[in-house]
Amino acid sequence: MATLTAGVPKHAAGAAGIKQHASWSPYDDNGGTTLAVAGADYCIVAASMRMSTGYSIMTRRSSKILQLTDKCVIASAGFQADMKALHKMLQSRNVTYQHSHAKPMSCPATAQLLSNTLYHRRFFPLFTFNICAGLDDEGKGAVYTYDAIGSYERTGYSCQGSGKDLMQPVLDNQLKAASPLLIPARGDTVEIFVITKEGVRREELELKKD
Amino acid sequence: MSGIGTGYDLSATTYSPDGKVFQTDYAQKAVDNSSTALGIKCKDGIVLAVEKLVVSKLLVERSSRRIHNVDRHAGICVAGLLPDGRMVVNRAAEEASNYKSFYGEPIPGRVLCERLASYMHLFNLYWSMRPYGTAGLLATYDEDGPALYLVEPSGVAHKYHGTAVGKARQAVKNELEKMKLGQLTCREAVVEAAKILHKVHEEDGKPFEIEMSWICDDSGRVHQRVPAEVLAEAEAAAKAAMEESDMED
Amino acid sequence: MLPRPTTHSKALGPGVAGPELAVATSAVLDRPPQPTAQRPLSGAQAFSVDPSLVESADGPRQHTQYPYVTGTSVLAVKYAGGVMLACDTLGAYGSTKRYKSLERIIRVNARTAVAAGGEISDFQYITRLLEELATDDYRTDDGIELGPREVFSYLTRVMYNRRGKMDPLWNSLVVGGVEADGTVFLGTVGMIGTHYTDSHVATGFGAHLARPMFRERQSDDMSEADAEALLRDALRVCYYRDKQSINKFQVAKATGEGVAIGKPFALETKWDYKAFAAPTKWAIGAW
Numbered sequence: 079m080a081t082l083t084a085g086v087p088k089h090a091a092g093a094a095g096i097k098q099h100a101s102w103s104p105y106d107d108n109g110g111t112t113l114a115v116a117g118a119d120y121c122i123v124a125a126s127m128r129m130s131t132g133y134s135i136m137t138r139r140s141s142k143i144l145q146l147t148d149k150c151v152i153a154s155a156g157f158q159a160d161m162k163a164l165h166k167m168l169q170s171r172n173v174t175y176q177h178s179h180a181k182p183m184s185c186p187a188t189a190q191l192l193s194n195t196l197y198h199r200r201f202f203p204l205f206t207f208n209i210c211a212g213l214d215d216e217g218k219g220a221v222y223t224y225d226a227i228g229s230y231e232r233t234g235y236s237c238q239g240s241g242k243d244l245m246q247p248v249l250d251n252q253l254k255a256a257s258p259l260l261i262p263a264r265g266d267t268v269e270i271f272v273i274t275k276e277g278v279r280r281e282e283l284e285l286k287k288d
Numbered sequence: 289m290s291g292i293g294t295g296y297d298l299s300a301t302t303y304s305p306d307g308k309v310f311q312t313d314y315a316q317k318a319v320d321n322s323s324t325a326l327g328i329k330c331k332d333g334i335v336l337a338v339e340k341l342v343v344s345k346l347l348v349e350r351s352s353r354r355i356h357n358v359d360r361h362a363g364i365c366v367a368g369l370l371p372d373g374r375m376v377v378n379r380a381a382e383e384a385s386n387y388k389s390f391y392g393e394p395i396p397g398r399v400l401c402e403r404l405a406s407y408m409h410l411f412n413l414y415w416s417m418r419p420y421g422t423a424g425l426l427a428t429y430d431e432d433g434p435a436l437y438l439v440e441p442s443g444v445a446h447k448y449h450g451t452a453v454g455k456a457r458q459a460v461k462n463e464l465e466k467m468k469l470g471q472l473t474c475r476e477a478v479v480e481a482a483k484i485l486h487k488v489h490e491e492d493g494k495p496f497e498i499e500m501s502w503i504c505d506d507s508g509r510v511h512q513r514v515p516a517e518v519l520a521e522a523e524a525a526a527k528a529a530m531e532e533s534d535m536e537d
Numbered sequence: 538m539l540p541r542p543t544t545h546s547k548a549l550g551p552g553v554a555g556p557e558l559a560v561a562t563s564a565v566l567d568r569p570p571q572p573t574a575q576r577p578l579s580g581a582q583a584f585s586v587d588p589s590l591v592e593s594a595d596g597p598r599q600h601t602q603y604p605y606v607t608g609t610s611v612l613a614v615k616y617a618g619g620v621m622l623a624c625d626t627l628g629a630y631g632s633t634k635r636y637k638s639l640e641r642i643i644r645v646n647a648r649t650a651v652a653a654g655g656e657i658s659d660f661q662y663i664t665r666l667l668e669e670l671a672t673d674d675y676r677t678d679d680g681i682e683l684g685p686r687e688v689f690s691y692l693t694r695v696m697y698n699r700r701g702k703m704d705p706l707w708n709s710l711v712v713g714g715v716e717a718d719g720t721v722f723l724g725t726v727g728m729i730g731t732h733y734t735d736s737h738v739a740t741g742f743g744a745h746l747a748r749p750m751f752r753e754r755q756s757d758d759m760s761e762a763d764a765e766a767l768l769r770d771a772l773r774v775c776y777y778r779d780k781q782s783i784n785k786f787q788v789a790k791a792t793g794e795g796v797a798i799g800k801p802f803a804l805e806t807k808w809d810y811k812a813f814a815a816p817t818k819w820a821i822g823a824w
Contacts, residue, residue: 101602102707104700104729129733134744137733159697159730202701357676381676385669513678 105157105205106131110142111241111265112153114211115253116219116234121273123211124283125153126241128266138266138287146172147182148277150212152192155239156226157205164204167195185212189222189230197228207238212273219273264288299415311419312412315441318421319368323496324454324488325354326481327365327425328464329436330472333504334427335514336365337481339454342495355501355513359384361394361429363501363511367453368422368441376424376439379407397428401437401445409443423453427511429503456488463487474504478514482526490530498523604656604707606630608641609781610743611652611711612771613723614755615736616764619792620713620723622652623768625776626801627783634783642789644796646671649685649714650789651692654740655728656707663706666695685714685722685791689732697730705729709740714791721757739771742779747771761790773804 112125125142128135144152144165152168154161171191175183183191189210196204203226210222210230223236235253237245268283291297297310304310325338338354354373355365358380366373383403387395404424411419419441426437438453439445449469452460463484472480478500485498500519503511514522606628613622628636641660642652645667653660670691674683689712699706705728713723725740726732737751750771759767768788776782784806789798817823 102705102728104703104705106729106731108731131731136731136744137735139735140733157731159693159700159732162693162732163697163730353678357678360672360675385672388672389665389669 106159107156107205107240108136108158108161109240110155111237111239111245112142112155112207112209113237113245113249114153114209114221114223114235115249116211116221118219119213119217119275121211121213121219121221122270123151123153123209123273124268124270125155126239126265126268126285129158135266141269143269143271144168145271145278146188147185147212149273150183150185150188150210151271151273151278152188153209153211153238154206156207160204161206164195164206164208168192171195185210185214185220188212189220189232192222192224193228193230195228196224196226200227203227209236209238213275217275300412300417300419301415309412309442312442315368315419315421316423319423319441319453320455320457322367322423322454324452324456324460324485325365325367325425326450326452326460326464326484327427327436327438327448328450328472328477328481329434329448329469330474330477330504331470333429333434333474333502333507333509334436335474335477335481335500335502335504336363336425336427337478337485337498337500338365338367339485339489339496340499342497349497350499354499357381357511358400358426359388359394360510361503362397362400363427363503365425365427365499365501366422367425369420370422372420372422373424376404376408376420376422380404380424380426383407394430396430396432397426397435397437398432400428401426401439401447404439405443405445408439408441412441412443425451425453427501427503429509429511434503459488460484474502474506475518478502478518479522479525482519482522483529486523486526486530604659606635606657607707607781608639608654608657608660609779610739610741610747610775611641611654611709611725612739612743612747612751612768612775613652613711613713613725613737614751614759614764614767615721615723615757616755616761617758618721619715619761619790620650620721621761621764621768621788621790622650622711622713623772623786623788624652624654625772625782626785626787627781628657629781632781637783637785638801640787640798640801642787642798643667644789644798645688645714646674646682647795648682648716648791649688649712650791650796650798651688652711652713652789654709659706659708660710663692663695663708663710682717684716685712685724686716688712688714689722689724689726689734693726693730693732696726696728696732700729711738711740714796715793719793742782743771743775746774746778750774769804773806776804776806 109130110126110128114121114123123143127139127141129137129140142153142155146152146168154164172183192208192210205226207226208224212220214220220232221234221236222230222232224230235249237249265285266287267285270281270283272279291304291310296302296304300309300311323339323341328335336355340354355363356377357363358377362384364377364380366377380400383400384395408420411417421441423441424439426439428435436448437445438448438451450464467480481500482498489496500514501511502514503509608628609625611622611624613620622642624641626638626640627634628639639657642650643664644650651667692710692712696706707728709725709727711725715721723738724732724734725738736757737748737755739747754767765788772786776784784803785801787799787801789796
């Protein structure tokens, strides 16, 4: 993960580059994997619920998915505190939007807002890796995938977070061939959001908790 | 007392030839016209009470507070222009909070009173400002025990055994002077206060409710509203006493 | 466990790691100090400040880079009707057991308790923030009291804001309490703002030593006696293995009846296990 040790004075590092005392980083990697798949008129979003630091599990039940509207959710992996700050910010922007426009924000609009929000922090980035997913204005499934500083694109499916290296090839293989999905997942619980024109349905899939 | 038409009452920075500041006097008038509020210092604490006229049947009961907390150990009952009163209460809370963060202990009543008086006084010093049309009965409980102060629009502040402001202040003060305040407990004073307010309100006939707070050993030396059941008991006792005296007449 | 300094700094004193003096004092010179424009000829320095600290290229140094006096693990579990928090009473100055009766659990209001590990001065600052918050809440007199969830949310924002300024409050905080509707709340927040709620939490060393025990034995409907027994066992393990702890603990509980912070106590310990005398006896390849 990215480390940032800004503001540490030169002399603190010691003469021969020996670290004299514990420093700190404003970032942590709290792990987690998120995944989204778009269909013709639906969208499925899933995220693990484990929150960890290093080899320690902090909790097995913490949600990474923010449901903004009936047609749009955001799933984020990375640094949990940044994730929560981002989610709070987006939620409040979403409420303000509804007050001034008298309608929920569309999924593509949310996607653009998320990009702008991330890029706004270009030089002190939010260490989050996001997927924005839902139904677009025509009711088609939409998945937008991001890097930490706001670069984004619309795709048919995407995954982010600590398990993405394992998952992306599976997605590429399974989704480009017409066969049932089999996602390799380890961890505690996966929460799954299924977005259709009827609304959003939440399910849970229990894993091995190893 | 009137400076109307003389031109001496246009600013708080102008004296009249006989040494009055009419703007300040007018502010005091705003307080004198207020509904009656009283404070009693008892042997174990302070009781604040105020009559609130129910100006409309549509008014929600016990709304529009007249007694406010300033800190855990201090409270103010305001009389006069209520929005002005709120400003004074907010300032008091700010002073209390600042004192606590600076000195690490709760602000003494004497200091709080002094600072509020200075604050109120400020508005008597500039032509661009209007003196606050409010007076505050300040109840505190500090290291030196309970204390009752009255801060007035001019910036004058006194410490009292018992006092009153508003329309029926003179009648209330007469009643208070008859009582042996030094031997009274707050529990007893709550009943007395209710009796007095009912009595001085008698001829008026308009509906009113009573708001009451105390800071005493019973309340853990914390300023709080008198519990509803204690207040209800006191009001019942006051009404009974009224009827009794009617029978005698 | 909290990172701790390992070497001494001449600028800050023994027991603390820190910057070295840019201009050495006579104490570390083999010759008298040379007079300079800024220094009196007498060489007197009642209070020496490292000039590089004041005039570094990055401007004056003002942010916490490492903790000075620290508290170690905080443990907490939910049980039927409440939450129980525990920690020792040590304030460590580096590896020195400097303050042995520091109380690291506070009552915020009738329904909320907060316990802290990490830098003690930062915790005292947080205590002040919470006192002001509670007084303001009392003053408002609207019949609503801040619940533990709200106090927790407030603290997560304070911690995250300070890390965003690159000036963190060097603490791990545990918030426990009971909501107005009787729901038991337990959460923790770290120095960079990471936070979560769970049935049991532990900070620092406790995250490694106590939480495995909690996972095995804790349940939300366990009795108060069981919860206290579990916490005592966990405290004992932490005391055995955490060098920066002492055998003087406090347990606090927050229930519907309010917050009760217990008096400090010591645990029965046993040090004459054979494995303690010869810790590597059965370890293959050890010497």
